[in-house]
Amino acid sequence: MMRNIFILFTCLTFSTCFVACHSDDKEEKGPQLAFSQLIYTLEAENPLEIEVQVSEPVQVNTSIKFNIRGAAIQGEEYELSADEFVIQAGESKATIAVIPKNNYDAGKTIKLELFPVEGYILGEFSFTLIEVQTKGQLICSFAEENYVLPGEITVRMDVKDANTGKYFSANTDTKIPFIVGENSTAIEHVHYEFVDNLDKEFVVPAKRSYGTIKIKFLKWEEGKTTLFLLVPEGSNRFLPGDVDQTEVYIKGMTMPDRLEGKWAFKEATSIDYLRVNNWYGGPEEVEHLPENNLPTDMLEFVNGGTQLKVHATGDMAHYFRDCNVKFLKEQQLYLYESAGIGRPPLVTASMFELSQANVNFSGAHEKLRAVQVGFRLLEDNETLEVTVLDYEPTDFLYDTYESCAAYAQEGEFPMDFHMVRYHFTKVK
Template structure:
């Protein structure tokens, strides 16, 4: 029995020693320690990251702690770091390093930071920081072609798109894209045409994905008809490796000046082109379905003639609905007036310009049941040698669009609710 007591006493003594040792160990763990504030950080694809090192006890003098930089990410290629170590100032308990992404275009790379003990300090539980590097997205830049023909001035649109995010991409900084004139252009900059404010670059602002600028016929320019201006979109200078060209980095624009004599001949009505617009803007069916002026005779046509006295005329040979506008069988004198700019097609989501001509003594009511003779604007445009467009944008809605006209009152805009009428050449 005594032997058992001695064994038990020895065992108890061992336990006491272990407890005392553990207590001493706890005292050591409560000493001055260095530790990252986090074990895992993420370096964003853009912007910067601050990595913090903390000291459990503030040093009495400035404390320099070297950092070991490792990992699959490549310094000065994928990222930059503000220093090769931390400096905790006397009396303070933390310091930071700033890591900035650079050309971080390769996936699955990371930075590994670690520290060694320095005099007076041991390492805490977060002695290593792992920092995965987010990959920057490649960005496509492109013209957004809408109009290839310059009658007076047009807006040019430029867009950027993310390789992964697509059209939801938004610029994180201003993106400056150079604009150049291709030397193969036949039109001469600042002689035949000009870019607004003489720009040589455009900027897509931070938070956006597009920008616009204007190209214009140079005031006083002569003999420019038929020439072309070819615009080229350059790669941004800053971070050029991020960008790649889209489908349209070259934009060929024809300078034009439509004249009535370009359209001489006989033209047969084909169809009204913009019915989808009426649906889009919510025009009531009863305001246009079955009432548009599209019922024409099989042999109906308009003849565009230039007379010996120098006057231009549209002479109607009509039996159907277009007779309700071109009502004088002897013809209507036509005189160029101006270029109507920025007419909008809602379905195509595009603007266009139309040469407006004053047409004499037409029926401004465009109606079978009511006549009001007077001058009216019509827009004329030549698509090619065999096709033209007449824009009816100046009339008093009577047989069609009448309830919309009453609803909108003086806000009714016929260029908004107008008629785009296609004609084809009568070949004899």
């Protein structure tokens, strides 16, 4: 601090002498040219505008060069938006920006000195001093230890100020690098890619305390399903937090070709939920829920998963029919039956169009039409989760369906709060 005060005092003294010695020359040689301020402060995170001015408007565009001195290193600790000031014709001022970069070391300054310009005299502030504030250290921590990548996911990094322990906030965007761990088995640009992120960095927007990146699935391959992301070590600026790495499981989208083969019925996971959530009607609505299925009931996908053959005699046969299969989109579905206390888990499923199914889900009534059904391979790749939400029941939850259908908007599934969800096991 005493050193900075001494520098400031010296500069002010020098400027006073300069003005006194040249007061007579100003009127003789022409208008004055000078910086608007003698002292500036470059804040740790925010760009700074430096201004020069002339005592009267210029007649033509006028370029003003300057010399750069000081301990701060241009290109490493700061950048300049331009290497000259340009005052436009008819104007009397111009600015350039000083942009902080890796300004971690205290006590650094920048000194800009104006070169003479023909027709002008250098005024009171022919140079300016810029004190560079240092950036504080940041604690960087992934929001989750594990992620699952179906088609595309968002990974989040939380940031705190190392000095205060409070969540970080700046007036400009902050970029935080990350690295791909050596233990990753998935290969970038083969099995996954970072979306619009060539530099591999999280961008924390201004006034925010976290940044996000997006990862997109490209290809599923056995043994190439693990991606580790890490906070780099050895940085003066970024310190690893509690969750200094995250593991991304490259699960991939559940596409028809990954379903080829036979899948045997294992369990109906949503029946208990349906039994206690018949919103309308009486207890008779849940007397015939589609829960009676056999281990021999199977769904078989053939021709690269583009056709479905049904081998079943249980209740699931009241809905599924032999049909063509087409992938439509990824869609997030709630696992209402797993909610417990709080919000139910949200998972990403592949929505397939089945060219026909009995939407009445009944052995006595049949209404065939194309339907949308959610398919999701679980992490073991041996369990297939099938979610039926596009149906018009006549044997169970019929009053619930009629009431929900009256309020459903176009494109919505009236029974999306009453999904019938089955698990199947891969037949080897």
